[in-house]
Amino acid sequence: MAKEKQPLMRDLEQGIELGENETRSGHAGRWSEGLIGPQSPKHGTVHKAKVVSVTTKPDSSSRSEISGIWPSSFSEEYCCIYRVPNRLRRVNPEAYTPQMLLIGPLQHSKKAEALELSKTDSRYLDYMNMELHKKKYLNDIADIYGDKIVTDLMNIIKTDEKFIRESYAESTDWIKSEEFEEMILLDSVFILWFFIQAETNQNIRKGEDIVFWEPCLATTILEDLILLENQLPYALLERLSKKFFLNLTTKDTFRDIILRAFKVESKIKEEMKFRHFTDLVRRVRVETLGLTEETIRKAKELDPPTTIKSLHNADKLDSAGVKFVNVDQKNELSLLIDFEDGILKIPCFIAEDNTERILRNLMALEQCHYPGTAFVCNYIVFLDFLIDTEQDVDLLVKKGVIKNWLGHQESVAKMVNKLCLGLVEFKSHYYDIATRLNNHYDSRCNRSIATLRRVYFKDLWTGTATVAAVVILLLTLIGTVASVLQVTQSDDKSPPAPPLA
Known part of the structure; x- marks a missing residue:
């Protein structure tokens, strides 16, 4: 041989x-x-x-x-x-x-x-x-x-x-x-x-x-x-x-x-066209947004820049009472994000070995071919704002918004933070959502209520103890007020003092 x-x-x-x-x-x-x-x-x-x-x-x-x-x-x-x-x-x-x-x-x-x-x-x-x-x-x-x-x-x-x-x-x-x-x-x-x-x-x-x-x-x-x-x-x-x-x-x-x-046969409309395999994988994700051709056409028009300049991370938003919910448990390719009544609905992000390769190539295609409708880039930028540290990842994993198959939470944070390096973003599909999230965080009332819930009602035992303490406090206060009233009434019924000689 x-x-x-x-x-x-x-x-x-x-x-x-x-x-x-x-x-x-x-x-x-x-x-x-x-x-x-x-x-x-x-x-x-x-x-x-x-x-x-x-x-x-x-x-x-x-x-x-x-x-x-x-x-x-x-x-x-x-x-x-x-x-x-x-x-x-x-x-x-x-x-x-x-x-x-x-x-x-x-x-x-x-x-x-x-x-x-x-x-x-x-x-x-x-x-x-x-x-x-x-x-x-x-x-x-x-x-x-x-x-x-x-x-x-x-x-x-x-x-x-x-x-x-x-x-x-x-x-x-x-x-x-x-x-x-x-x-x-x-x-x-x-x-x-x-x-x-x-x-x-x-x-x-x-x-x-x-x-x-x-x-x-x-x-x-x-x-x-x-x-x-x-x-x-x-x-x-x-x-x-x-x-x-x-x-x-x-x-x-x-x-x-x-x-x-490519395991997308049930996630794409029959009439949807694509130019090549990279474009196919991107279009499957974009289709989850449910946008009409007219909406996409308007998104391409040269409007004033609407890029997200700042957005608080997941840990801070959680401290202001924002609840994180997996919007679509059946479709991990979804890009649909919504925020209403303090609930941020966001698709589950699966972090595995090939995630970065796929996303980087989809984002590169958008940077070259779809700069005005770069919805995958918009989604990753939004996710990048939410994730700063492994604490953010840990929170989102507990909420079911991230599935971490990479091991350490820090690995996910590093991957997401690096995905946006080199991107040029003209506008963001999630600009309005980011604005509403920032307004929610800036409300002192929302932060105070969230602090009250987090400190005194974080679980069943803490909440029960808090309620018991409040009840005892109220009973003590009622007892004190009753005692004061009783003393006051006793003073009013006592006979007047005799005149001095």
Whole structure:
């Protein structure tokens, strides 16, 4: 087996394209057996599609040799995929970096560095493994459904190349057309075949796929597919999926499969459109606000700034008698917040391992694409005001407003406080609520009543003791008054003193 590793590894190091007859079973790393199944023929589709190798570098004859440059013209209609602004990335670069799967032109330059960097960073070895796995998937569908489906998919991509390129907020001219089309083909086929195998009964090769042998790999792929820079236009994927579904025995649409995979099938309206997976996750949250198109349109208008400048933290608001209530126990994605009659209704915030990655990418999308209706950013800023210390987290956990799966309460406080670093907020959807909360806190009457409740009626025993003490005090006072009255009446009935001689 050791001898079989040499040719493939040498090919990878030299950047040689994998040929039709080359074995893939000897690749180093934990993916070695998953690259191709024992019964899978070594199909020639990869060669026919002229798929570039994992180490292909941009050709010097490309229209531009520099990635990351803005396009000469901006397509407001199609543009929806952005590179995360540096003011956000520098706070936590890992939150925007794929763990193992590279998708789309914004990540394409990383493939040229993968081989060298894999010597010191195992993540780049995963990048290379996934590039080979994409080719395996292309081979699989060609073997199962025939070469024509690959040709049809490539023709769609060629037809839509201009639209695909204009979906990105930076120029992709540095990638030549042939290389660009091959990259989109590989990425699209991988996404489609991954979801089809995971969410339908079309498990023709699933048992031979290492991605589904190790559940953590499939979970990691789903997490990577939410990252803003790791996107393909959903309209393209939906169009390509029709070629697949002509050969599948399922009543599900690709949309059904996607919603089920991301566990949002019951949380989104059928008519709701989205541009890519990051946009899908954001729209599911925004839809909980129940806003009409007219309301959203007005929110985009340039009104005077209504950002929240100050808001007391949860501990102080609690001291002023504000009650915290989980507004929607069934939907942890809700953004609905309300304050009425001293009760702050707020959705439950679940703090877990992947919370920060998801929120940061949703917020980055809003900063770039929805600056006037950045409702997720507004929600996080509001939460940031409520949480200053671990005492605030502890209070909100007790009230059921936060579920802490990170361990220490301080971890949640630090995460929330860092989420807003680098944000630029134009207006807040929760401005009026913050104003009412501040007015409630500023009322001396509210603070006095809250202090009375907190000190003398904080629990059953303290409240009982307080009531008993008040009753005893009242009885004592009544007894004292009665004694004084009795003495006074006795003095009035006594005979007058005799006159002095």
